[in-house]
Amino acid sequence: MSFDVVAQQPKLAHLLQGTAAFSAVVGLILLALHRGPVRRRGAAFLLLAPALLLLAVGLLLPGLHTLGLSFMDDEGDAWVGVDNYVWMFTDPEALIALRNTLAWVVLVPPLVTGIGLLYAAAVVRARFRVLALSLILLPMAISFVGAGLVWKFVYAYRPAGAEQIGLLNELVVAFGGEPRQWLVDSPWNILFLIVAMVWAQTGFAALLLAGAIAAVPGEIIEAARLDGASPRQIFRHITVPSIRPTLLVVVLTEVIGTFKAFDIVKAMTAGQFDTAVIAHEMYDQSFRYGRTGHGAALAVLLFLLVTPVVAYKVRAQRSVG
Structure with missing residues (x-):
């Protein structure tokens, strides 16, 4: 044996x-x-x-x-009080993770919801709506790790003069530009990671919002048309207010998912080049550096940030139901 x-x-x-x-x-x-x-x-x-x-x-x-x-030292033997929480708000690396998480939360939910809403409104009453929704749902068939690897290849860099394997640098070179290391330059690399998250999640938003838009009573829309309302006015003053509860659920779901973002960062940069977020920094502190106190403090902070959003989401889902 x-x-x-x-x-x-x-x-x-x-x-x-x-x-x-x-x-x-x-x-x-x-x-x-x-x-x-x-x-x-x-x-x-x-x-x-x-x-x-x-x-x-x-x-x-x-x-x-x-x-x-979170109140103990790195070995979990000695009481250090709030020192780990003081570190979290004073250490440069921890502050970068907090800053990046804030950027993710500010940008990802509005982008996912906005793009999903526009896409859903454009295809919900089209003849090819099933095909269109199926296409935008394709990224959800792979994991966040897979999505991160896909976009890592899109951003792949080779020196000038070498054959480019990254789609983005290939386009840049084709138009006479110089290839760039998109995932290295901070803080713009955060935006390129966010693109991968938006690509992976927009299908979820589009599917829910398409169902909500389809449920808007046709009589209300027809009455607005008879009153001379334009398609833009109908969308703004009738469709959006009618699906507000679903919009709120989508936004809150994306906020929760963004707070816990880990897979895409790990797959694309491993937290290097100032791209770490709270969840990834928590992992590094706990399992890579062996600083369990720091990692536990970050975990508690993450819990405190997510809990009120989850509670509010539950209330919002009840109103939708």
């Missing part, structure tokens, strides 16, 4: 023990519901108990552990 197989045995045993324990809990709950009368609230609590247990073990306890680590 090889060393790797022996090393994996304790993990496999723990996995089997955990699965058996969870199955036993579920079996006892079902048996209790089957054997005796249980009030509706009691039955609901019993049925939710396994999920609540998993949430506590997989989310609550790690979250509390991360919160505790």
Whole structure:
């Protein structure tokens, strides 16, 4: 038996023990519901108990552990108070990650929503709308890592005089320009990373907004036409107000996804050239540099930024429903 197989045995045993324990809990709950009368609230609590247990073990306890680590030193042994949070707002590299995250949040949601809205409005009532929506949804079929690699090849650089393999530099050279290292020059490289995110997410926005636009009552639009309203006026004063709840859900979804942006940055630049964002800096501090206190503080900040947006999104989705 090889060393790797022996090393994996304790993990496999723990996995089997955990699965058996969870199955036993579920079996006892079902048996209790089957054997005796249980009030509706009691039955609901019993049925939710396994999920609540998993949430506590997989989310609550790690979250509390991360919160505790954010007040400890890099080894997790000594209490340092708020030093990790002071570092987060004073260290140049951490400030770059905060600045870049702010740029992503300011630019990505409006661009994704705006482009998706215009595209949806243009094709929603066209004969080829199914094909058009399918084409813009194609980027969603690949992961963010895949999207990052696609655009990394688009931005690929070769020295002047060499054959260019990047589409963008090939176009620049074809028109008489000099090839550029698009992903190296800060702060413009942030914009080129954002393009990849917008490309990957616009299909999601277009699909949701196309459904919302199609649900706008035709009688209202026809009445506006009879009153002499132009297509632009109908879009601005009727379509957009009618789909405002869906617009809000799309924007909030993109804000949440942008806060957690990691894959595209990792695939395209690995956080180099001043392109790091909070999620990537958290990963580097925790697993690359071994500074668990710094990484935990960034994780807590990310949680605090995302939580109110998630709560507001839930309320917005209820209004859409």
